[in-house]
Structure formats: structure tokens, C-alpha cells
Amino acid sequence: MSERVYIFDTTLRDGEQSPGVSLNAGEKLQIARQLAKLGVDVIEAGFPISSQGDFEAVQMIAREVKGVSVAGLARTSFSDIDRAWEALKVAEQPRIHTFIATSDIHLQYKLRMSREQVLEAARDAVKRAKGYTSDVEFSAEDASRSDLEFLCRVVEVAIAAGATVINIPDTVGYASPDEFARFISAIRAGVKGIEKVVLSVHCHDDLGLAVANSLAAVNVGANQVEGAINGIGERAGNASLEEVVMALYTRRDLYKKYTNVKTEEIYRTSRLVSTLTGMVIQSNKAVVGKNAFAHEAGIHQDGVLKERTTYEIMNPVMVGISHSNLVLGKSSGRHAFRNRLEELGYVLSDEELQKAFVRFKNLADRKKEITDHDLEAIVEEEMRLVPTTYSLAYMHISSGTTIVPTATIGLLKGEEKLDEAACGNGPVDAICNAVDKVTGMNCTLLNWGIQAVTSGKDAIGEVTLKITADGDQVYVGRGISTDILEASAKAYVNAVNKLLWDVAREAEKNNGSSK
């Protein structure tokens, strides 16, 4: 009989630790809601003691997102655990996730603690957490490089203190699949009480083995897998959850396991995470990459047309990628537009629908055929949570090989139109400088990237960029247009709007606390 594997999503905690990723509380909530829809079992919402922003985001998710466990991370210090509980206590199913490193290298250089001290800290932390909630997860950081005998002692102590989930991380992505499977088997054989708890793994991808190691562990009895959507996370990232889930599903003949994930929500979740984090998905990424179901070679195309399974081991519809070739165009009306969006799973308010429809009509003037990917790009842009302080009214760019690139930009701020012109090293630089002149800000463009949403010369270009004003907080902006300079201007304005929103909320909070 097939057994359940629990899916623990850490996109909002470990995933958010990816360099350059910084999500605000509203964005985190949007992702958490989608993760709940996806059907993951646990959402690790953040690390409450790490910052006030993280605390508030965990609390908001705990309060708003139902039908799923919400976890918060804590080191073993009581202040960490108390703070985690403060954020989590409003959750329907709260979980405190406490951790301490167990490898000698971490004990010696990072913690400067003896093995006995680590044992004691693990025991006390689990007991403290257990005083708050019945659902306590204990992680032995850098477990895969730890002395097995000592690790087993720590795990035993954590279980005796009340841990209900034991997590064995390959923190630095050092393990190889066979070795990791043997390691997990040895823990199962060597720890008293292990059969009473959920045995979890948390693998990093430094050697590109995170998914393989997770699956190897499942094969020998691990029944929770931790990972992140699109595999984002510290350094090379975490195990990509969509890959783990689809491997377990596609090869259920082999693994004989199941998850409760609604696979049809995978693609939408992946896009949302990519859009909000600004972490672009590589085209050849398994399951959710643009090319994951594209067939280039004539022989392959011929095979797929005759029988899909000749070259497709998964049906794209299973992961929520629409198979429809239905194309909308200039003459399509609001009804057809709304219907297609509903078929794609988007439910918009009347106001959002009206705005998206105007965008659709504008696009149809420039692009003959509007595909599902175009529609997704339009709708996702309209569904953003950030208030639009500025929007692009018009732009004029002069650029070439023998002139100084210059941009004239008109932005709307409410009813007011504000214009400025500026030069730059290139047209994008000139656009950013002109926007900065209008807004009075001085932002640094950290990176800029473009992806074609569809193919062809009239394809929509999707620009994703990152900016900072203080060198610390990073804001992701996204803009779409058939004109890549217009897409760049929109993306830059979008990032500036996020920054201004953050500043305004911070000011509001400070005013509130000084009253």
C-alpha cells in the first residue's frame, strides 16, 4: 500500500534567504495563500526573531492562512522560541521549528559549545516549545556531516523531550544519494522512539543533488520532505518541491508514496514565486521551465503528435500548464476574455477585470494573437498588491551608436503629470535616471533581465529588475510590454512604488508607536 509523504514548504524562510530576495509581508501572504491552495502540509512562514518584519509576516500568515500547519523557525535560545510562539499562537495549526547544529565543525567554530552543551540545549529547547504547542519540530543542522553516534543521541533526547518531527538536514549539500540513504537508515535503526515521530529531510543543492538525496531518503522511510518552490534558498538553494512531488507522482510505481499536493497548482505557484522574488526560472528547469514540455527536434514533434507519451513522461496539464492553443485577438470581447481567465484559474474582481481588459485591448492593437501566456502576464501584473503611487504616462527615448542615450519620461501621480529628461550610459540607464528625477529618489539598479513571454517578433518581453536605495533593502520590479524599453520603465516604476509603499508603512508605524 502506498504511504503518505508530508510536504514542508520553506519558500518563505529558507527560500527567502536566497541572495537578493526580499519579500514584504503582503507578498509573503500572497505566496502563503497559494501554497495552501497547492496543498502543502506545512508552510514555514519565517524566522520570527530575525526581524520585526519577519515576525509580522509570520503572525499575519498564522492568522490568515487556514487548513495548513504554519511553522516558525527558532534557535534553541528561549528568547527565540518565545518570539516564535508569540507570532504563531494565532495559527490554526502552529508548529515551532527549533534547531541547533550537531557537526563538530559547527560546534567548534560557530557555536563554541561542547557536545554535552548541545544535548542540553536541544532538550531544553524542545521542552520549552512543547510548553506552548504539541507540534514541535527539531532539526539537527549540518546533520549529514555530524558524527552519527552523537547525532543519534541528540535526536533521542529531542524525541524524549517531546519533538513530534525530527528533521535531518544536509545543510551544505554535501551528501550523495546512496550515502544519505544509508545515513537515514542508520538513524532509523539507531534512535529509540524514532518510529513515533515524523522523519524529515531538508537537502540543499550545492552539488545539484538536493532532489535526488530527498528521494533517496524517502526510499528508506523518511516521510516528510522539506524544500522550496523553484528550488530557491541559501546559496544553490533547497530541494525543488515541484520536482520532488512530480517524481513521487510520476514514479509512484517505484516509490509507492503519495502526497496531498494538488499538482495542477504547481505552475501557478511557481510563477507567483518567481514574479514576487524576482528569481527568474531557467528555461530548462524540470517541471516548470519554459522548455520543460517543448519539443524541438522534428522526430520528437512527430512522436508527440502521434502519441504524447512517446516523449512526455508527465502531462503538462497535470502541473497546471494549459494545453490550449486557443488564441484571443483584437475582436475578442470582455465575455471571451473573462471566460478564458476563469478557465486558467484566475478569479478577478470587476475592477481588476476592467483594468486587465483595457491592457488586453492595448496589447491586441500591437500583437495579433494573444496566448494564454500573454494573458497570465497581464493578469499577474494587474493583481499586484502594491499601491500605484506613480504610473508610466509616456516615454520618449533617443538612443544609437553615436548619440548620448536620453529618456524623457512622463509619470502620473494621481491626476498630476510629471515630466523629466535625463541621459545615461544606455537607454535603460537613461530611463532609470529620468524616473529618479521625477520621484526625487536616487536608486541603484542592481540587476536587469528580460524573458520573452511567448515566441515571435511581437512577443511580450517581461523585464524583472532589482533596485535599492539604501544598499540594504532590495525591491523587485516587473514590467511587461512588446517594447522592452517600455517594459523596463514599467518594471523600474513598479520597484519604486514598492519602495515608497514600504517607506510609507514604516512612517505610519513609527507615528503610531510615538502616539
Ligand code: KIV
Ligand atoms: O539547512 C538547514 O540546516 C536549515 C535548518 C535551519 C533546518 O535550514
Ligand code: ZN
Ligand atoms: Zn536550509
